[in-house]
Every structure is written in structure tokens, then in C-alpha cells.
Amino acid sequence: MSKPATKKKSSSTSIPGYTHIQSTSGVEEYVLKTNGLRVLYHYRPNTEVVTTNITYLVGAVDETIGESGIAHMLEHMLFKPTQADKKANIKDGGAMKFEREVGCILNANTWKDRTTYFFCYPTKYLQRALEIEAERMTGIILNEKELSPEQNNVLSEFDMYNGDPYFALSVEMVSSAFISHPYGHETIGYRADIEDYTPERLQRFYTNYYRPDNAVMMVIGDVDRKTALESVKKQFGAIKNPTTAIPRHHIREPNQEGIRRVAIERPSTTNIFSLGFKHAGLGTTDWLTTSVMLNVLTSGPESILEKLLVDTGKVAHIQTSQEPTKDTNLAVIHFTLAAKTTHEEIEQSVRTAIDTITASDITTLIKKVKANMLTDELFSRTSSMQIAQELTEYTASGDWTQYAKTTELLKTITPKMVIDCLKTSFVPSNLTIGTFIGK
């Protein structure tokens, strides 16, 4: 009688061609051996829907003077025809053909540290989605004919944002807050730079940053691991990286020594006072503490500044922005003034209120803020697209596994930590103040 062959029990995450790096909270990380493409996989059964989302680790932070917004411009161009379209004689080429073919949801967005592209579609179209995604990683045709109308679209987008007083003020504030660091310009760039793009400059940026070893492909949805990973390998496995290193700036922002102030005057009935302060990058306890602090100050009718200013009729509303970025960034609180209130009055009220907050003022409020943030987190992870979006931000900040840690981190935040955060955030040498004056 022969001995039965000894079978080695294979790990479920062992997929040929890949190195499995880690798994947490149902998300698995792999690296494609041929070219270093990272893949995140997360299974969501019984929906028949998949989102594939590719994040390139390139954004506004990689732009140089005179080329602001080029990462965003390139994002637009990634929807244009490819060499594969040209070869196949496809009349209306480009990634949008996928929407016309199957009716998927598609879009893209650029931010400070990353550019991301996603498709959401029925599972049966997985191969096609990945095929299109792989084509445009290196195959976009960048010429004047394709660039010119899209440049106009981006200028149109710029005008849309620039017409918004909050955006216009934020642009001035970040450029003042950051003297050296590229976070000092908005992702869309300056109008003059957008007007000056050429296909050659875009091509250089494209070649430098659009490569497998600078990308993370996420496959989230109702598809099994083997199919997902083998499909990615089939479409991306043969793409090579350039031999050159990925260009990165290494910039240290000089210390700020006092309050910085900017002002915009425009014909308008709107008046805004904005308070900006620098805070740590995403994925750190400090970022989350800042988030709790901002909610305590401004989120909802129980928040300190809403009670002080909105309920008393001094301010029409308050809105905040705390962006998920890798490095230190500027969070901003915008106060839209009521008709008869002055900027000076609101500045005085806000800064005095913040300076005089004590731990006992906010202990109960912090409990409520955390409870709401935990519920929000549960609701924000109910679709594959939302999960992809969140994973994108953590990936771009340097550690996607933080996605799995926010609940536990949130629970560790104490009133003392929030008070300390208040103290350090609002010292003069950390502040940038903006005023929008309607004339």
C-alpha cells in the first residue's frame, strides 16, 4: 500500500505571482512580483457589484513652480484616447467608453498626495474594467488636439471654484500658510499655469509618475480573491517601470513666527472670517484628535461656536475643512457673517472662546462627538465606492492599515488631549487668518 502524498496546506492568501504583505479588517494587501504594483482586496458578497480603484501616489505635492495643477490636468487627460484605441481604430476612445459600453459609474479626483480613478460596475465586467485601467496607465495619447478642449474644461472648473468665496479665500490662506511646501497651492493650480500647459510637460509628468510601482490597485466587492488578483495580474503584469527613480521633492517648511493674514475684497453681499491652523497628517492620533476638536468647536447645534455665534444670530453658518493629507496641512474654519457683524468682532469672539475652554466644558461634548463619529464611520463603509475612497486617503498618507484602527484610536482620545490640541493649534505662530470682504 503506497503512502498518500503529503499535501502542504496552502495559505488562502497565497496567489501565484504575488507576495502577500498583510491582512487586517478584511482588507488584504499584495504586491505583484513582476513590477511592484500593490493590490488591496476586500470581499463584499451578495451585491454583484465591484469597485476597482487605482491610486497613483502623485498629486499637488509633486508639482513645481509654474506647473501647479498639472497632476489634476493629467487626471483629466487619463480619460482621453489611448494607443490601444488608436490601434483598434476606435472612434470615441478613452476610459469613458466603459460607461458607454456597460453603464458603470466612473470618475477620478486629484488631491495633494494622490490621484485616483475608479469604476463601479457589475462584477461580470471586471476584466474589461482592468483592461481599460491598464491601457491608460501608460498609453494615453498626449497631443494638442486632445489637450486643448480639456484645458478649457479645466479652466471652466477653475472658474467654478474661484467664483466660490470660500475657495478663493482658502487659496490665499494656504499660499500664505506654506511658504515653501507644495501644499501651499490648491490642487487645481493657478489659472496662468493651467493656460500654459503643453503636451510635452504633461508627458514628462505622466512618464515620471504613472507606473506600477507608484500605484495601488483596489478591488472591492463581490468577486473572489483568486479571480480578482489573477485578473489584475493578467492586465498589469507585463507593464514595466521606467528605470529612473520616481522624482520626489524633499521640502521642509520654515517655522512660522506669527499670525499670517490675508484678505480678499470682491463685490458681494457675503462676508467671511476664516481661521486656519496647521495640524498633523492623516493616520495619526493627532489628526483624529484635531478632528474631535473641530467637531467639539463647530459640529451641530451643541457645538461651542454654533451656540456662541449661530444661535445668537452673529453668524449665518460655520463650515470647516480638515483635509486628509500625508504631511502637516492647514485646517480652516469659515464663519459666514450675519449682515451687521464685523470680521473683527467675530475674530475676537472666536479666539476668546477658544482660549477659555476648559476640560470640564467639553468632557460630555467629547463623548457625544465620539459617539457620532463612530456611527458616521459605520455609515461611511456601506458601499464599495465609499470604502475605496477611504482606503485611498489612508494609502496616500502612507499607511492604509490605519483604516482599520480609527475606531480604537477614537476611543483613546481624552478631554486632556483635546485641550492640549486646542492650546497648540491656536497659538499665533500656527494661525493663518483670512477675511473675505464683500463690497
Next chain:
Amino acid sequence: MKLEITPTEYFSLASVTTKNTGIVKILITIDTHTQRTVTTQTVESLYCDLLLSGAGSYTREEFLNEVNMLGASIEVGVNDGKTTFVLRSTATKCKKLLELFGLLINEPEFSTKELKRVKSTELNQLHQAKENSKEIALDELKNGFYGSSDRKYSYSIDEQMAEVPKATVSSIKKHHQATITGRWTCSIAADQAIVTLFAKELKKLKRTIVVSDAIHQPKPPKPSLSLENIPSRQNIDLSIGVPLPITRAHPDFIPLTFAVAVLGKWGGFAGRLMSTVREKEGLTYGIYGQLEGFQSEEQGYFRIMTFFSPEKTVQGLTSTFREIKKLYDSGVTQNEVDSFKTILTTQQSLVNDSFTRVLSDLHGYHCENFTIEEMEELKSSLGNVTRADINRVIKTYLNPSQMSISGAGPTDKIQTAVKKWMAGK
């Protein structure tokens, strides 16, 4: 996920039953529209904030504290004469949230002190709204399509601001009475145990019904141009469209939905308007069209939403109307019919990616009194439309010469040029 709709005498309950999601979302919509006046429009707006300003023995602060300690939320909004409550919580906190909701419904405070606060915040928000060119353009367009007593008519910001100080607690209470006695359309996404709990609570909460007649005042198409100058804006926000003499229940509604998708599919890049006016001509960042304002017994309208810079407005309008005319003159191609059948069917299936999207989708149909079977049939009928039907409805309803244009932004810069363009169109 299991979908069900159970009508009762006083309310209708739709459920999306899931397993182990741990969270609950509830939507409750009540149609309270009878006759729009500047008073009713103002009261609706004040009601939303005032309702959450204390209930039972709780002051506003105490009530908000109770809700927030649960990590839950209750939101109230009124749109086109329909009040909608949105409740969200974790499954473990749902019971307590429903108790608080019950208090809100049965014992709202409506104090004079809180009304004073709410009036002040409302006036501030209306002041801000004076520069919301997108909404102003839309309101002006709709005001051309409906009489002033219709739910879709909007009184001017100045009229609303003059009315706010006149609002009384008694007018707010009257609106609340209409809210609690109107027919409730309720939809929930949760685990089975929570669905059962909610059904039980609803039976305790909702025991009366008073159905009132609603005034509906559609007007026939009368092409017009309306330009509201807001010099602080950089772009001209535009709403372009035409009122349609059909309701949601009309057999032409589905082929018309299809036609409008081919022209200006909302979201994405597949519609003709996006692929030409934006992609090929670079005239705008976004241009979409859709059917709006339809209900089972009320007529709606077709609308295109876009914006152009002042210097591109005439060119943008020319391109937009060229596309509408092309559709009107030549209809859709068979390729487009085949392609959009896939596109629209896929879009429907993508709702399944998220149970909260399934809930929103279901609630929309539920509010129009569709059963699950009717909803499924309606969705699948998009796959059965014929090119002949689509082209027939295009000819019947989408004549560009009948369309109105409403713009808001720095329109003083473009008035002369646009009027000249209109005259030559």
C-alpha cells in the same frame, strides 16, 4: 436583502431587511402640501429647526444631548411641500432613538424663545441665499412652469425675508398638526428585529389620518428668458427646460426618461450634452438633463442644468440648443437605444452596492405609491422601450422652441448678447 411594502390605514411601511449591518436608517415622508403661499413656504422652513428645539420635558439643549449621546441623529427637511424625517443610529440605540422621535411627534415644545432664535438664523440664511445663483436660476425656471399656489413655486427671497418676522407659534403648530395627521410613507433599512420594532412603534405613534386636497397649477409651455444679475458670481448658472403635461403614471414617462438620458444623462459622461458641449467643445465643466417634479398625480418638467463663463454663454447656449434640436429633428439612433438600455439597466443594479442606496431608491418609489412589483416592472420597462416610442415622445415633448431659459450670475455682462441670440434662434 429582502424588500417589502406593507400599507396600513394610517401609514405605509417599506423595509430593506439586512443581516448584521449593525446600523439603522429610517426615512419618513409626509405630504403636507395643500396650497403654497409665502406664509406656508416660510413656516415649512422655520418648522424644521423649531421641531428639534425641545420636546416633552426636554429643553432644546437637553433633547439634542439625548440624541447625540446615542451617537444618533434626527434630521427634518421640507421640500416641495413634503416633510421628510431621516433617523440614523446603530442597531443597539434604535429603540431609544424611536422613543425620542415619538416625543418629538407627540410633545414638541415650540417655544416663543426658540422661535425668536430660529427666525434670526433663518433671516441670516436667506440673506446668504441671495447669491446662490444655481438655486435662483432653478426657482425662476420653475416659477414660469407653475402657478403661485403650486408646491413647486418659490417665493422670492425678499418676500420670504419679509414674512419671517410674521411667523407665529400657532402657524408652526398648524403645520405640525398637518405633519402628524398626513399619510406617513415610512421606509427602513435594518435587521429584522429592528424592522419589527419600528413597525410596532409606528402603530403606537400613528393613529390618525387627515387627507387634504393639494393644489396643483401647471402651466402650458411659454418660452421665456429670465436673467437675474448677481455681480459677485463669476459664472452664469443656467436652468433650461420645459413643463411637461404628463404625470409619472403616464405611459410616455418611461420612453421620455430614456430620451432625456440619451441627451443629458445625469452624472457621468454618457449623455450627448456632456460628450459634445463639454468633451469636444470645452465649453463647460458640467451639463446634464433630467425629468424633475413628477409625481403620480402631478405634472413635472424637463430641465438642463449647466453653467458657462460670461464670455462663453452665447456659444454654450448655441451648442446646447443645437444638441436639443438635433435630438428633436432626428431622434435617437438604434445604437443609442441598445447602448442606453445597458447603461440604464446597469445603473439600476449598482444600487445594490449599498443597502442605504437600496433604501433611498425604494423610498422614492414608495412615496409615489408603487408596490414592489410595480417598481420592478417599471424598472424593467426601461429595457423594453422601442426607438419608435422614444422618438415619438421626443417630438411630442422636447421641442426646443418651447423651452425657457433661466440664468443667474453676472448676467448684466451678457444681457444684450443673449437677447440678440434668442431673437435669432
